[in-house]
Amino acid sequence: MPLTIEVCLTPKLINQHVLQGKIAIVVDIFRASSCIITALSENSAAIYPVRTVDECLKLGSQGMLTAGERGGIKIEGFDLGNSPFDYLGKVSGKEIAISTTNGTIALDKSKSADQVIIGSFLNITATLEYLIDQNLPVVIHCAGWRGVPNIEDTLYAGALGHQLNDHGYLAINDTAKMAIDLYHQNMNSLLQTALKSDHAKRLRKFGINKDLDFCLQVNKYQNLNGKLKGSKIVKI
Amino acid sequence: MPLTIEVCLTPKLINQHVLQGKIAIVVDIFRASSCIITALSENSAAIYPVRTVDECLKLGSQGMLTAGERGGIKIEGFDLGNSPFDYLGKVSGKEIAISTTNGTIALDKSKSADQVIIGSFLNITATLEYLIDQNLPVVIHCAGWRGVPNIEDTLYAGALGHQLNDHGYLAINDTAKMAIDLYHQNMNSLLQTALKSDHAKRLRKFGINKDLDFCLQVNKYQNLNGKLKGSKIVKI
Numbered sequence: 001m002p003l004t005i006e007v008c009l010t011p012k013l014i015n016q017h018v019l020q021g022k023i024a025i026v027v028d029i030f031r032a033s034s035c036i037i038t039a040l041s042e043n044s045a046a047i048y049p050v051r052t053v054d055e056c057l058k059l060g061s062q063g064m065l066t067a068g069e070r071g072g073i074k075i076e077g078f079d080l081g082n083s084p085f086d087y088l089g090k091v092s093g094k095e096i097a098i099s100t101t102n103g104t105i106a107l108d109k110s111k112s113a114d115q116v117i118i119g120s121f122l123n124i125t126a127t128l129e130y131l132i133d134q135n136l137p138v139v140i141h142c143a144g145w146r147g148v149p150n151i152e153d154t155l156y157a158g159a160l161g162h163q164l165n166d167h168g169y170l171a172i173n174d175t176a177k178m179a180i181d182l183y184h185q186n187m188n189s190l191l192q193t194a195l196k197s198d199h200a201k202r203l204r205k206f207g208i209n210k211d212l213d214f215c216l217q218v219n220k221y222q223n224l225n226g227k228l229k230g231s232k233i234v235k236i
Numbered sequence: 237m238p239l240t241i242e243v244c245l246t247p248k249l250i251n252q253h254v255l256q257g258k259i260a261i262v263v264d265i266f267r268a269s270s271c272i273i274t275a276l277s278e279n280s281a282a283i284y285p286v287r288t289v290d291e292c293l294k295l296g297s298q299g300m301l302t303a304g305e306r307g308g309i310k311i312e313g314f315d316l317g318n319s320p321f322d323y324l325g326k327v328s329g330k331e332i333a334i335s336t337t338n339g340t341i342a343l344d345k346s347k348s349a350d351q352v353i354i355g356s357f358l359n360i361t362a363t364l365e366y367l368i369d370q371n372l373p374v375v376i377h378c379a380g381w382r383g384v385p386n387i388e389d390t391l392y393a394g395a396l397g398h399q400l401n402d403h404g405y406l407a408i409n410d411t412a413k414m415a416i417d418l419y420h421q422n423m424n425s426l427l428q429t430a431l432k433s434d435h436a437k438r439l440r441k442f443g444i445n446k447d448l449d450f451c452l453q454v455n456k457y458q459n460l461n462g463k464l465k466g467s468k469i470v471k472i
Contacts, residue, residue, distance in 0.1 A: 009245070009385070010249070012248060012249060013246070013248060013249070013383070013384060016248075016382075016383055016384050145410075146252075147249070147252055148249060148252050148409065148410070148411065149245070149410055149411050149414070150410045151410045151413060151414060154410075154414060172434075173384065173434060174381075174384070174385055174386045174387045174390075174432075174433050174434050174435075175384065175385050177387060177432055177433075178385070178387060178390060178414075178418055181418055181421055181422070182414055182417055182418065184421070185417055185420070185421045186417070196410075196413055197410050197413075198408075198409060198410050199410075
């Protein structure tokens with residue numbers, strides 16, 4: 001039997017997937033998962049995803065950097081926002097507590113998987129190689145936006161699904177097949193397609209086009225993955 | 237402001253849409269909505285969608301035809317299954333109580349819309365013309381399969397969305413944009429694309445390829461729409 005690929009477009013639907021015995025790839029392209037991979041490439045010691053601002057502040061008082069956004073905007077008093085540029089040159093050796101609108105929820109709801117890996121365009125080939133090495137079925141869990149599917153996460157799911165397909169994995173739910181179709185149609189215009197998303201439009205109002213460009217860079221980082229170990233994400 | 241199109245891929249996500257002031261199009265291509273449109277074209281007096289087998293049987297005891305399936309198979313003792321062929325030449329002037337796995341749930345969860353219309357490829361242009369005439373925002377509500385999105389309903393949502401686009405409507409959620417993309421990519425191979433769906437594969441095990449072919453006929457029926465009025469669906 002070939003290994004299987006499932007795609008889930010929002011945490012609201014993840015309870016319809018069995019995660020045990022599988023690897024979950026959690027995706028929040030704009031911008032949590034892109035920030036996490038950037039922080040790891042900058043040698044952050046670990047990233048603690050938490051759901052609330054209070055939890056973040058509590059970890060901050062214990063010496064961690066605090067990071068996060070609500071509605072796309074940096075939380076007042078936090079050290080870092082949700083722009084990958086915030087993490088460049090600032091996080092080496094540091095632990096970070098991060099709370100985001102969508103990504104943290106998806107991570108939390110993925111914990112019954114055998115492994116939880118962070119998905120981003122920035123290191124998609126490294127993730128592909130890791131998955132092939134692990135030889136387990138895959139569930140790509142898109143964070144979406146406040147419970148609804150979004151284009152950019154679906155596009156990533158299609159991109160990873162497409163590459164797994166090429167390595168003999170089989171897309172077994174309709175959502176996976178549709179995500180792969182979406183990627184096929186737009187593989188030569190990833191950024192333009194992602195910029196059509198509601199979320200990108202919201203973010204552009206804050207003047208952060210450069211963040212969107214950054215997050216759509218394919219394989220900026222090599223040989224780097226982020227993996228949830230207990231309550232923290234570490235580089236593997 | 238242009239009129240808007242939203243697409244919802246499963247009843248599990250419909251609570252994220254405001255339906256008041258809008259027309260909901262309920263879609264269950266394989267096969268409830270295709271059966272309902274077929275029954276109306278065969279001059280059924282009315283169709284009563286109900287959630288349970290017991291409700292169906294109760295209406296049956298009052299003289300209605302009973303119709304429905306569970307897991308793709310006709311319910312024992314019912315007059316009609318969920319094949320559109322069951323309805324040909326058998327339902328003129330009759331009232332029908334229908335309970336299906338997915339379509340009935342989507343109908344039930346659409347009732348806060350100003351109007352609820354049945355969507356099928358069989359009468360897609362008639363539906364388009366009706367919508368343009370009504371001049372209201374549109375939410376295309378896909379029944380999916382047991383809570384998860386499916387290809388055939390999403391494809392219909394994209395087809396109708398595409399045509400509404402051509403008439404100045406604006407796709408405002410990411411799901412609508414992705415569904416329209418899916419349709420664009422597959423508009424010349426609707427049946428082949430729909431046959432890739434999990435649900436089609438399940439149904440083919442029951443030897444009902446002819447049903448799938450039937451449901452993918454575009455504009456078999458003209459000038460015919462199905463509309464929910466109170467607890468029944470009637471021809472308009």
